[in-house]
Amino acid sequence: VSAVRGVDLAVEAAGIVKDILFHANQKVEANAGLLQLDDAAERADLEATKAQAALDQTALTRALELQKRGVGSESTLDSARAAASASTSQVNRLQAVLEQKLLTAPFSGTVGIPRIDLGQYLTPGTSVATLQDLETMRADFSVPEQQLPLLKIGQTVRLGVGDGELPFTGTIRGIDPKIDPASRLVTVRAEVANPEAELT
Template structure:
């Protein structure tokens, strides 16, 4: 019984040892096969880090307004007798847009005119008598005062009649009429809006740090959501006071709108061009990877002991200003470095790579 037990143990030991030896032999052969197998290169697209002319810019968002825009109101109360405009009509400065009932005021003006004629006749008679030495100076002075009072009363009557008309204060496009004929209106009632759409005004804010870079006359480029065109203008004003609450400075610019594309109240994305700078290294923003340890790029370099093989080296960089799809690199790269711009999500440090047939486009917008 004992002999059989010993033989079974020996057989189990031989079988177990054989299995362990076979597994070690297999693992060794697999490792040897993989060690001799060439590593597959990952295709990537690259761009060259070149020092070029950089056009810095300030970016902001703002609101489009008409260069001149008002809500038209009347100065006096009364009943609307005539509306002399239609919606979206172009009007000229001085045009009569609305007429209130002025029959009573015209009657007062006629009475004032008659009183002025009488006062003028009396003054002429008194002056004739005074020239012959018949009338006294005091009497002549009283007559002249009455004439001046009648003149002033007529001017007042004319002014009251003028208040019964709504006059266009400048050339522009008028909006929807908000009253109808026969409506009783009072001072302050909004009749319509008038906008000068030939030139638009854009108001926006920038951080106080950029105040030294702002100048009157700087070029502005504006874009509107839903429109691919770019509208140009210039800076016309910079508020000399910084808002202590937001630490922002208010800026205003004018944009030509002769084609009537822009509308007051629109949201605009603005770009203010600054003087160009030479020798600045920039990359497409897609070439930069973000991590908890910092911003980095992959630079393609030759393997030291194998010049025919390329590998991707992870290089940490310091980013500067951004403009559109490009970003300035202030530290970490040298001119001429070949940087991976597409396909870096598959890479690790020292991954073997191959250059794709086409390089990434140089996107500037």
């Protein structure tokens, strides 16, 4: 039995851990902030680049106006367009870098134990914690090939873990087309709602 969705959360950018915004076994919503890397330098760069982009846009507007009057050269207008485009691209790039400094949850779930500390320097790809969606669990089990005609995708099944009881209800999501040649068993995958986190 495993979570339908589970990932190792990792940072995309390098930086020093400024804030850890979660604790072990905390339930989080999709897009919730989990970790903030120091982004002071990038924010300063972004402000400077925005100011340059505004200047470049003003120069482009002026060049267009002069062109309309017939007193501006084509090369001046081309240069102004190129500068405005380059500074806008730089603003977009820096905003993307800033977004990478905040690690967010890709889906709702339960966060595992933090693997990082405040002030620690992280490189891209450093694992921060795990995130598991325990609301729905995946259960793989085997059945004899003779029972294969009785199974279909979407069918309701009853499941249990040990001791013969079948307290959980699930839905078949997949049936392996390959039959194990030695055991003559077929693997079946079901998804089981787990709102009370009884299955782990």
